[in-house]
Amino acid sequence: MLGNTLKRLRGIYGYSAKEMSELLGISSSYLSEIENGKKKVSMDLLERYSELLNLRVSTLIRFSEDYEDAELNNASQKFITSLMSKVIEAYSNGK
DSSP states (O other), X not given: OHHHHHHHHHHHHTOXXXXXXXXXXXXXXXHHHHHTTSSOOOXXXXXXXXXXXXXXXXXXXXXXXXXXXXXXXXXXHHHHHHHHHXXXXXXXXXX
């Protein structure tokens, strides 16, 4: 999830993938792999992100955790909504 969070932050800050990769000193393909969860972010790279975005490393990690929690809660909410719809439909059909 950290890669997805970094991708979202890049968008919020208005950096293109090319700009961000250049500022971080990595290739565009490596940045893409990080943002798509195919590669893990090293602590050194995370520190470069934090300097570039003017955020603490702990804040980047916290954003990632909060985003992951929101994703999980959304999935849970969809499951509960679907289940409730089935229950309501069953009762309205007299089952």
